[in-house]
Amino acid sequence: MPASAPPARPVLGAHVSTAGHIDIAADHAKRLRAEAVQVFGAAPQQWRRKQHPESDVEAFRTRMQAAGVGPNFMHGIYLVNLATADAEHLRKGVASLTADMRLAGGLGVAGVIFHVGSHKGLGFDAVLPQVAGAIREVLAESPPEVWLCLENNAGAGDSIGSRFAELGAIREAAGDDRVRVCFDTCHAFSAGYDLTDAAALDAALAEFDREVGLDALVAVHANDSKTPLGSGRDRHENLGWGSIGLDGMRGLLARDAFQAATWLLEVPGYKGGGPDELSVRVLKALRDGGPLPRIPRKPEATKKAAAKKRAAPKKARKTAKPTSG
Numbered sequence: 001m002p003a004s005a006p007p008a009r010p011v012l013g014a015h016v017s018t019a020g021h022i023d024i025a026a027d028h029a030k031r032l033r034a035e036a037v038q039v040f041g042a043a044p045q046q047w048r049r050k051q052h053p054e055s056d057v058e059a060f061r062t063r064m065q066a067a068g069v070g071p072n073f074m075h076g077i078y079l080v081n082l083a084t085a086d087a088e089h090l091r092k093g094v095a096s097l098t099a100d101m102r103l104a105g106g107l108g109v110a111g112v113i114f115h116v117g118s119h120k121g122l123g124f125d126a127v128l129p130q131v132a133g134a135i136r137e138v139l140a141e142s143p144p145e146v147w148l149c150l151e152n153n154a155g156a157g158d159s160i161g162s163r164f165a166e167l168g169a170i171r172e173a174a175g176d177d178r179v180r181v182c183f184d185t186c187h188a189f190s191a192g193y194d195l196t197d198a199a200a201l202d203a204a205l206a207e208f209d210r211e212v213g214l215d216a217l218v219a220v221h222a223n224d225s226k227t228p229l230g231s232g233r234d235r236h237e238n239l240g241w242g243s244i245g246l247d248g249m250r251g252l253l254a255r256d257a258f259q260a261a262t263w264l265l266e267v268p269g270y271k272g273g274g275p276d277e278l279s280v281r282v283l284k285a286l287r288d289g290g291p292l293p294r295i296p297r298k299p300e301a302t303k304k305a306a307a308k309k310r311a312a313p314k315k316a317r318k319t320a321k322p323t324s325g
Contacts, residue, residue: 010220010258011035011071012283014265014275022052022107023059029069032280037064038073038113038219038264041103045078047092049099054106061108071110071262073149073182073219076100081117082134083127083160093117094134101142110262111147113182113219116160116170124166131160132173139176147180149219154190154234162191162232168211181216183208183261185252186223186237189244192230196248205257220263222249222283238267239282241298250286270296 013036016028022039029037042049064070077100080093100112119127139148150170155162161170171179185195194200208214224242226235240246252258265275265283278293285292 009287010253010260011262012222012265012280012287013037013069013072013262014280015039015075017274021056021059023056023063025060026063026067026069029064029067032275032277034069034280036070036072036262036264038075038266039109040077041074041100041112042077042096044075047077047079047096049096052103057103057106061106064108070108071218072107073262073264074100074104074107074109074112076112076114078115080114082131083117083119083122085120085122090130090134094137097138097148098141101138101146101148104146105143109146111149111180111218113149113151113221115151115153118158119160120158122158124160124169127160128169128173131170132175135170135174135179136176139174139178142178144178147178147218149180149182151182151221152184152187152191154184154187155192155232156234162187164208164211168213171212171216179216180218181212182219182221183217183258184221184223184266185244185249186221186225186242187234189225189229190227190231190233190235194229195244195252196229198251201251201255205255208257214257217257217261220252220258220261221266222263223266224249236266236268238270238295239265239279239286240295246282246286246292249283253283253287 013034014032015038016025018025018039025037025039064072077096080096081089082093084090097114104112116131150161150167152167153159153161161167167181189195193204224237224239224244226237226242227233228243239249265279267275267279269276270278281293282295
């Protein structure tokens with residue numbers, strides 16, 4: 001990977017759209033004031049791939065370099081499941097990841113992040129050889145400078161990678177240093193790793209280092225969680241609106257383990273529509289220790305406050321003592 005020294009502080013950015021031409025991501029990075037971006041190389045819910053003209057691929061690379069945006073990442077499509085018992089599904093997953101890795105090489109991005117999938121009741125140990133073999137197959141046909149990044153998940157059902165030991169086992173079985181890890185804060189919290197308590201966070205990072213190796217951590221999906229600790233649910237929330245909270249995210253940003261990683265927002269956006277400029281400003285303020293920008297109240301909280309306000313006069317009239325005439 002790039003020979004430059006790790007940054008003194010984490011690089012902060014967001015997932016952005018590439019609708020139209022893939023190099024439009026540079027415009028979104030500028031609009032959001034993002035230091036890095038994550039993009040899809042294909043529609044995330046489809047096997048059919050979009051063919052990106054070489055001119056667009058080159059424009060992405062040159063525009064990002066000129067703007068100093070990066071390290072950047074791609075995200076694999078959601079249909080990939082390297083643990084599937086369906087041979088055709090597995091073949092499509094390997095082909096999709098290989099195509100993303102090759103596109104990543106052309107774009108000049110650092111790596112492709114993906115969800116390993118679900119063993120569908122077969123058990124992790126039973127599917128590990130297949131998962132590792134599929135990863136080796138992808139890497140054999142990929143540019144040598146691009147990482148293939150396992151993403152931890154929230155722990156629902158038979159999904160793979162909610163425990164750090166599973167991520168470490170996959171890396172070891174694949175036997176290739178290009179296999180790295182993206183740490184999703186929402187997923188880790190939902191899987192039962194408490195990121196809000198200093199002692200619990202110390203324990204989680206020690207476990208990660210023991211099972212995976214902190215040197216493998218190259219990206220962070222910076223998401224608050226709509227659901228409580230250990231819920232097993234993948235429900236991203238805007239920073240400060242969820243169960244991790246601003247203090248929890250500030251504590252993560254301060255840890256040495258995360259300093260060399262690229263942080264990427266995958267939040268709904270305070271006004272909807274995905275990560276927005278305010279989301280990036282909040283993340284930067286948490287990193288830099290500056291004053292936080294004003295964060296709007298959650299819509300649910302606003303509705304509850306309004307309903308309480310409307311109910312208050314009625315309650316007052318009902319409980320008021322009659323006056324003498």
